[in-house]
Amino acid sequence: MSKGVLYDANKCIGCRACQVACKQWNEMPAETTTNTGSCENPPKVSAYTLTKIRFNELEHDGKFHWVFTKIQCMHCEHPACAEACLVGAFQKTPEGAVVYDDNKCIGCRYCMVACPFGIPCYQWDDPMPWVRKCSFCADRQSAGLKPACVTTCPTGALKYGERDDLIDEAHQRIAANRDKYVDHVYGEHEVGGTSWLYLSPVPFEKLGMPVVGQEAVTVNVERAMGAVPPVLVGVAAIMSGVYWLVKRRQQPGGEGAPNDKEQVEVPK
Amino acid sequence: MTNHWIDLRNADCIMIIGSNAAENHPISFKWVTEAMDKGAKLISVDPRFTRTSSKADIYAPMRSGTDIAFIGGMINYILNDMENNPGNYNMEYVTQYTNAACIVNPNFKFTDGLFGEVENGKYNTASKGTWKYANTATPATDTTLKDPDCVFQLMKKHYSRYDADTVCDITGTPKDVYLEVCQTYAASGRTGKAGTIMYAMGTTQHTYGTQNVRSYAVLQLLLGNMGVAGGGINALRGTSNVQGSTDMCLLAHILPGYLNVPMEGDTDLDTYILRTGKHAGATITPQGLAGDVSSNWWGNSRKYVVSLLKAWYGDAATADNDFGFHNLPKCDPSVNYTHIGMIEAMGRGIVKGLWVWGQNPASGGPNSNGARTALGNLDWLVTADIWMTETSEFWKRPGVDPADIGTEVFVLPAACSYEKEGSISNSGRWAQWRYKAVEPLGDAMADLEIMSILMSKIQELYQADASAPGRQAIIDLEWDYGHVTADMIAREINGYDLTTGKLAVSFGALKDDGTTSSGNWLYCNMYTEEDGNKAARRNPADMHPGKIGLHSEWSWCWPLNRRIIYNRASVDLDGNPWDSEHPVILDYDSVTKWKGDIPDGGWAPINQAAEGAKYLPFIMKPEGVARLWGYGRTDGPLPEVYEPWESPLDRNLMSDAKNNPCAFVGTYMNDRGTPERFPYVGTTYRCSEHWQTGVMTRSLPWLVELMPDMYVEIGEDLAVEKGISNGDTIIVSSARGEIQAVAMVTRRLQPLQVDGKAIHHVGVLNHWGYSGMATGDSANILTPHVGDANTTIPEFKTFLCNVRRA
Amino acid sequence: MIINKRSIPVGTIILTVVVLLGLVAMILRYVYGLGATTNMSDGRAWGLWISFDLYCGVALAAGGFTLAGIVYIFGREKYHAVARPAILTAFLGYTLVILALLVDLGQPWYIWRFLFNWNIHSPLFEVSLCVMLYTIVLALEFSPAVFERLSSLDYPLIRRFNWRIPLRVIRSIQIPLVIAGIVLSTLHQSSLGSMLLMMPETLHPLWYTPILPILFLFSAIAVGPAMVMFESALSSRVFGHKLSIDVMSGLGKATAYVLGLYLLLKIVDLLARGDLALVATAYPHNLLWWGEIIIGVILPIIFFSMSSIRRNRTMLFWSAVLVVLGLVFNRFNVSMLALEIRPGFTYVPHWMEFAISAALVADAMLVIFLAHRLLPMHEEEAAVESG
Numbered sequence A: 001m002s003k004g005v006l007y008d009a010n011k012c013i014g015c016r017a018c019q020v021a022c023k024q025w026n027e028m029p030a031e032t033t034t035n036t037g038s039c040e041n042p043p044k045v046s047a048y049t050l051t052k053i054r055f056n057e058l059e060h061d062g063k064f065h066w067v068f069t070k071i072q073c074m075h076c077e078h079p080a081c082a083e084a085c086l087v088g089a090f091q092k093t094p095e096g097a098v099v100y101d102d103n104k105c106i107g108c109r110y111c112m113v114a115c116p117f118g119i120p121c122y123q124w125d126d127p128m129p130w131v132r133k134c135s136f137c138a139d140r141q142s143a144g145l146k147p148a149c150v151t152t153c154p155t156g157a158l159k160y161g162e163r164d165d166l167i168d169e170a171h172q173r174i175a176a177n178r179d180k181y182v183d184h185v186y187g188e189h190e191v192g193g194t195s196w197l198y199l200s201p202v203p204f205e206k207l208g209m210p211v212v213g214q215e216a217v218t219v220n221v222e223r224a225m226g227a228v229p230p231v232l233v234g235v236a237a238i239m240s241g242v243y244w245l246v247k248r249r250q251q252p253g254g255e256g257a258p259n260d261k262e263q264v265e266v267p268k
Numbered sequence B: 001m002t003n004h005w006i007d008l009r010n011a012d013c014i015m016i017i018g019s020n021a022a023e024n025h026p027i028s029f030k031w032v033t034e035a036m037d038k039g040a041k042l043i044s045v046d047p048r049f050t051r052t053s054s055k056a057d058i059y060a061p062m063r064s065g066t067d068i069a070f071i072g073g074m075i076n077y078i079l080n081d082m083e084n085n086p087g088n089y090n091m092e093y094v095t096q097y098t099n100a101a102c103i104v105n106p107n108f109k110f111t112d113g114l115f116g117e118v119e120n121g122k123y124n125t126a127s128k129g130t131w132k133y134a135n136t137a138t139p140a141t142d143t144t145l146k147d148p149d150c151v152f153q154l155m156k157k158h159y160s161r162y163d164a165d166t167v168c169d170i171t172g173t174p175k176d177v178y179l180e181v182c183q184t185y186a187a188s189g190r191t192g193k194a195g196t197i198m199y200a201m202g203t204t205q206h207t208y209g210t211q212n213v214r215s216y217a218v219l220q221l222l223l224g225n226m227g228v229a230g231g232g233i234n235a236l237r238g239t240s241n242v243q244g245s246t247d248m249c250l251l252a253h254i255l256p257g258y259l260n261v262p263m264e265g266d267t268d269l270d271t272y273i274l275r276t277g278k279h280a281g282a283t284i285t286p287q288g289l290a291g292d293v294s295s296n297w298w299g300n301s302r303k304y305v306v307s308l309l310k311a312w313y314g315d316a317a318t319a320d321n322d323f324g325f326h327n328l329p330k331c332d333p334s335v336n337y338t339h340i341g342m343i344e345a346m347g348r349g350i351v352k353g354l355w356v357w358g359q360n361p362a363s364g365g366p367n368s369n370g371a372r373t374a375l376g377n378l379d380w381l382v383t384a385d386i387w388m389t390e391t392s393e394f395w396k397r398p399g400v401d402p403a404d405i406g407t408e409v410f411v412l413p414a415a416c417s418y419e420k421e422g423s424i425s426n427s428g429r430w431a432q433w434r435y436k437a438v439e440p441l442g443d444a445m446a447d448l449e450i451m452s453i454l455m456s457k458i459q460e461l462y463q464a465d466a467s468a469p470g471r472q473a474i475i476d477l478e479w480d481y482g483h484v485t486a487d488m489i490a491r492e493i494n495g496y497d498l499t500t501g502k503l504a505v506s507f508g509a510l511k512d513d514g515t516t517s518s519g520n521w522l523y524c525n526m527y528t529e530e531d532g533n534k535a536a537r538r539n540p541a542d543m544h545p546g547k548i549g550l551h552s553e554w555s556w557c558w559p560l561n562r563r564i565i566y567n568r569a570s571v572d573l574d575g576n577p578w579d580s581e582h583p584v585i586l587d588y589d590s591v592t593k594w595k596g597d598i599p600d601g602g603w604a605p606i607n608q609a610a611e612g613a614k615y616l617p618f619i620m621k622p623e624g625v626a627r628l629w630g631y632g633r634t635d636g637p638l639p640e641v642y643e644p645w646e647s648p649l650d651r652n653l654m655s656d657a658k659n660n661p662c663a664f665v666g667t668y669m670n671d672r673g674t675p676e677r678f679p680y681v682g683t684t685y686r687c688s689e690h691w692q693t694g695v696m697t698r699s700l701p702w703l704v705e706l707m708p709d710m711y712v713e714i715g716e717d718l719a720v721e722k723g724i725s726n727g728d729t730i731i732v733s734s735a736r737g738e739i740q741a742v743a744m745v746t747r748r749l750q751p752l753q754v755d756g757k758a759i760h761h762v763g764v765l766n767h768w769g770y771s772g773m774a775t776g777d778s779a780n781i782l783t784p785h786v787g788d789a790n791t792t793i794p795e796f797k798t799f800l801c802n803v804r805r806a
Numbered sequence C: 001m002i003i004n005k006r007s008i009p010v011g012t013i014i015l016t017v018v019v020l021l022g023l024v025a026m027i028l029r030y031v032y033g034l035g036a037t038t039n040m041s042d043g044r045a046w047g048l049w050i051s052f053d054l055y056c057g058v059a060l061a062a063g064g065f066t067l068a069g070i071v072y073i074f075g076r077e078k079y080h081a082v083a084r085p086a087i088l089t090a091f092l093g094y095t096l097v098i099l100a101l102l103v104d105l106g107q108p109w110y111i112w113r114f115l116f117n118w119n120i121h122s123p124l125f126e127v128s129l130c131v132m133l134y135t136i137v138l139a140l141e142f143s144p145a146v147f148e149r150l151s152s153l154d155y156p157l158i159r160r161f162n163w164r165i166p167l168r169v170i171r172s173i174q175i176p177l178v179i180a181g182i183v184l185s186t187l188h189q190s191s192l193g194s195m196l197l198m199m200p201e202t203l204h205p206l207w208y209t210p211i212l213p214i215l216f217l218f219s220a221i222a223v224g225p226a227m228v229m230f231e232s233a234l235s236s237r238v239f240g241h242k243l244s245i246d247v248m249s250g251l252g253k254a255t256a257y258v259l260g261l262y263l264l265l266k267i268v269d270l271l272a273r274g275d276l277a278l279v280a281t282a283y284p285h286n287l288l289w290w291g292e293i294i295i296g297v298i299l300p301i302i303f304f305s306m307s308s309i310r311r312n313r314t315m316l317f318w319s320a321v322l323v324v325l326g327l328v329f330n331r332f333n334v335s336m337l338a339l340e341i342r343p344g345f346t347y348v349p350h351w352m353e354f355a356i357s358a359a360l361v362a363d364a365m366l367v368i369f370l371a372h373r374l375l376p377m378h379e380e381e382a383a384v385e386s387g
């Protein structure tokens, strides 16, 4: 059993206490921002802003909606970041969190490119940069605490618990209130499932959540990497074989033989 | 709040009007969300689509300043529906627990928007006399509610003018949405259902703010929603401990515990008590109701005043000297002592020195240009604050040469909330004790300590100067704290039995013979010998038999730890809860008395009590029933529609009385705008991310990151009209001044159809100023120096303005 | 050795200037960090350096293993003449890849960590290991040229050592080395494609396919000979060392076959995935796709299969150029242009990114110049000279 968080956009009031709590727990500096005509700031998650609330003003079913969306690492069941990282700096823990280790990372940023949700961020302004993303507050969890954002959330829009239970509860909430929720628990199946789950009153693409398939993004990589040992052995064997054959054929005929053949072809 | 935060979860319908609770009281949404999980409907009424509206089942836009029309139409809808479908309402509650059945003076006249004759901004005494009951001591009632002079019929007549079409023409609310609101909210009137109203500054900051609140009260009483779990009218209080500060008299018209302030002419204690009407002789007992006696709790006020004087003057207060009543300053009835009045007096050079304690008048009050100029007229200014503020730095504000300002400014560094111990009273009236977490930085001191040192010094100086004016009043004060602690003050507020020296057990034990003291009768019982400091209790269990979320051993709440006030109205005449699922008090029997919450008087249910002891439920009213008909206000017994002081309309669509005739209108640097020059409705408000004048948040990087700049919200149509794009810098102007801000162009503000024309709102954030880390223009440069007829709360919420690209 | 004397100063000076400029940019990069010196961002975490220096660099250096294979394994001695330059180019190519990575990595000083923290599931880990090993292999493969030269030098100090010994050692393991090179190249050339398999959601479906590794391998094999043709043509212009038209056209023909196979794979793959219609509908991505296919595949197949062109040095050269350009186009598509950028971000490389990439290429060219001047680039020559 692994932990998860259920984020219910129907219960989120966009107060952004979670955003500040995350900064506080993780001792992250404030970013310099400007108001560009939106309540939203900082504009994006970054190495110094591991979570943020997106404000979406949209039309759905002929009705105006203002829906908030919390963005942070999804803690994939099959994390691309962890599969990608050559040094294994990212690890999916059995408890659900995908955690990162400064002591392994070399800064290649493959994890950032690989993540289907665009989550890991980089300390671009630092000559000695590290990758940063939401850690699911693994440190707090291991001390028996809930993630900082969950603890702070005033409305219960964030609920922490066993992932399986949360999925059940999410479906119950939908069933109990069909006209308030779209019938979709985002993260239940997305990219093979994620530890963080979402409920929403409008289709998720309208919230800017990536439209992703149900298959883990790591499947094809795993297949390809599985082929490495046979390819290694196979290619080595074939090349040795070819060499041996060619050598044997060349022995009596001498060096010129194959060349002659080609020279015949050229003038055609 | 008549109820409390957790109780919101018991509501079947929640109407948030005049409040943006999701943003300004985020934690309230813990309970709103819980109620909604159980099927409650949420209605949001606001000129803007806010974060609160985003969670609502129904969002009804309205023009700022038109709450009375909006609610009046609902009242009209309900009064009509009551006659057609009485089964949908709790008619027993309406007839027995409110003054609906009471017969009013037949000379009462309402003509063209006025409740009588107005002279110098006041209704004359003769007119006010007609607002009262026909029989002022023992009013007759007609429980069939048919008598044309009974309150119910007078209201029917009054609100018949508030038909949905007229109302929507005033408020700009789409009619279908409006009717949906009426229907949905009226459903909470069914016996056993509860609806609650959450309101705050959107309601009160108007020249008729008090009547706005009254209109909610009328609505709630008609629906039987007062005193019940999940009901009530719930003022979401503002700045931290503002509830405590009003309880403790941080307003110009009251003494601690909502005792009246003495006025010139209150020559002695008895005269004073008589004038305030808070005495046993003022009891009014309606005739013909099932309940036959009013407890008129305020009849006890002399005990509370005397105990207060004992707390203040100690041994110097004796029966012979009227307990030192002569020491109290007396107010001049012609002077307005409120914030606006004070600034005007400063502007005119009448007030020469100012203490500013945890406040920022240079941008918090209305008409900042006026207020800032007025500060320059002072000889001296002292601020006690945890930051440098626009007020303490007013003399070097942009555009001003410090050399031109003669005011001498002192800044006293104060300890912040984590650096001191004490109680904070929340909106639910819960006094919650907090401990000191860290030592104050630098020279900072707890406000209490600053005050105590200061007072000792002042007494010393007065002691030394025999000719000092008012000397006796100062040296008579009992000020022997030594090193003062919050605990000492808490005990003093609770009060003592002076004969035993023990803490007083409750205000029931306070006497008017000088043998008890109490700094605030309402808080008497918070600190007892038996239980110690009950504000410090931290038992989270809910002991209520109905599990309605009372948590009565968590902190302590006034009065007497009663969590839902007027809870005797939550049961029928036989004492059975209207709502058996969410009973507040229940299971009365003559031995064990009531179970559940502390009842508003432990008497038997009306039908079980003996003749002459059937106590009416609304104990704080002399008539024992709640007032649909509120004759005690200065501006009329019923809420009536007026336009704001600055209105986009050239007339009142209801009558010829355009503005509240009793509103306070300032005259110091207070120009009035016209719709020709300033065509748009300006309104000011808050956002989650900042606090008030911003002093406390604009220097916190994490909050500045969230909301870095002063911004103004405008609708898309207005933006197109004005060639403004989202994110542009714009200038908003009013007759008082102009400000610069970032334009936030949004669909959340829609033009409203009012009197045949489109009305645009301009939403101005209230958190910026020139001090601190993130700076910007203050909203209050735009707002006028006008105030409510009853309280003088400034009309921050509606004024006229114009916008243009910078 | 024949040296075009006139070209030395002008070319070298230009190259040296480019190298120095890049050096400055590189210093700035280390002092101020990637944020200040590149336009990469959280949205585009891999920029010009990965697309050009790594993705194109590795593929363009494929000539090393293809030619080594053709000559040493398949015994096509005719191509012996280009083998050594191809290996040198490959070696330099890989050195540059490594240098570029040292610039691109956020924590280059920790690059050794990957030797101690293996994530064998990561294609990048495999690429890294292979690139490291293959660079060593290439160094060894090329080392005979150095030893030959050293043994021919007449400096007393150098003469004290018998350079024939290492030469002999290397020659004795030449075939295993070549086979190792082919294995390592097969693995990492394809794994560069596997790396992109992680991006099914962000790499456009015109490119994303489970057979990406195979396509990568084939395109690398195809560009290898083309690159050799291109380089030899260039170096012949500079050093006057003309390749026989016969070798050139042979390489061209081989390229055409491999490209044909590659094209077939691509089409069949799109068909199999049901995404063929995208080549017409997925505007604007389809333009990128057609661009790389027409330039790098269709035109070269046509040209290389025309015997008239195969007999024309200039045309052969330009056809090879097309293959190279097509490959570059392809690698930019998969690693940048057709890879979704995070919403709200844009990316145009900073001038310092260009400067560093250019400096690395210039660096390589300088080394090649030097090599051509100082080292025996063709075994026959070496034999003659040393003989």
Ligand SMILES: Nc1nc2c(c(=O)[nH]1)N[C@H]1C(S)=C(S)[C@@H](COP(=O)(O)OP(=O)(O)OC[C@H]3O[C@@H](n4cnc5c(=O)[nH]c(N)nc54)[C@H](O)[C@@H]3O)O[C@H]1N2
Pocket (backbone or CB within 6 Å): B017, B018, B019, B020, B021, B023, B024, B025, B045, B046, B047, B048, B050, B063, B064, B065, B066, B067, B199, B200, B201, B202, B203, B236, B237, B238, B239, B240, B683, B684, B685, B686, B687, B688, B689, B690, B691, B692, B693, B797, B798
């Ligand atoms: N984050 C945060 N929280 C706060 C504060 C803060 O500064 N920041 N301040 C605290 C204080 S002191 C207070 S008093 C409370 C105030 O709490 P609120 O009253 O909720 O605060 P406002 O945002 O001023 O106004 C509420 C709403 O009234 C609407 N409104 C404007 N005109 C009208 C009208 O005529 N009728 C109606 N019905 N609505 C209207 C506005 O659009 C606004 O959304 O908040 C407290 N909480």
Ligand SMILES: Nc1nc2c(c(=O)[nH]1)N[C@H]1C(S)=C(S)[C@@H](COP(=O)(O)OP(=O)(O)OC[C@H]3O[C@@H](n4cnc5c(=O)[nH]c(N)nc54)[C@H](O)[C@@H]3O)O[C@H]1N2
Pocket (backbone or CB within 6 Å): B201, B205, B238, B239, B357, B358, B359, B360, B361, B363, B364, B365, B366, B384, B385, B386, B387, B389, B414, B415, B416, B417, B447, B684, B685, B686, B691, B692, B693, B694, B695, B696, B766, B779, B780, B783, B796, B797
């Ligand atoms: N336009 C417009 N104006 C408004 C309103 C509006 O809605 N619109 N709302 C009005 C309302 S409801 C309110 S309550 C007022 C608020 O107006 P103010 O009270 O003037 O505003 P604050 O910014 O809350 O100022 C409080 C000050 O107390 C200081 N402080 C905090 N803690 C302590 C402490 O422990 N000790 C001491 N000594 N100081 C402390 C803070 O640093 C700050 O300077 O604004 C009013 N002004």
Ligand code: SF4
Pocket (backbone or CB within 6 Å): A073, A074, A075, A076, A079, A080, A081, A082, A098, A114, A115, A116, A117, A118, A119, A120, A133
């Ligand atoms: S969301 Fe991205 S960063 Fe987070 S676990 Fe999944 S792949 Fe890794």
Ligand code: SF4
Pocket (backbone or CB within 6 Å): A084, A085, A086, A087, A088, A089, A090, A104, A105, A106, A107, A108, A109, A110, A111, A112, A131
């Ligand atoms: S940047 Fe660090 S964590 Fe990310 S893939 Fe590279 S080494 Fe691993």
Ligand code: SF4
Pocket (backbone or CB within 6 Å): A021, A022, A023, A025, A026, A050, A051, A072, A133, A134, A135, A136, A137, A147, A148, A149, A150
């Ligand atoms: S789980 Fe922790 S790290 Fe992640 S968003 Fe919440 S507070 Fe931040």
Ligand code: SF4
Pocket (backbone or CB within 6 Å): A011, A012, A013, A014, A015, A016, A017, A018, A019, A053, A068, A070, A152, A153, A154, A155, A156, A157, A158
């Ligand atoms: S703290 Fe909770 S309610 Fe507030 S923005 Fe975050 S998730 Fe939403």
Ligand code: SF4
Pocket (backbone or CB within 6 Å): B024, B025, B026, B027, B028
């Ligand atoms: S008082 Fe503090 S914790 Fe409570 S709702 Fe307001 S901001 Fe939140």
Ligand SMILES: [Mo]
Pocket (backbone or CB within 6 Å): B237, B238, B239, B242
């Ligand atoms: Mo307030």
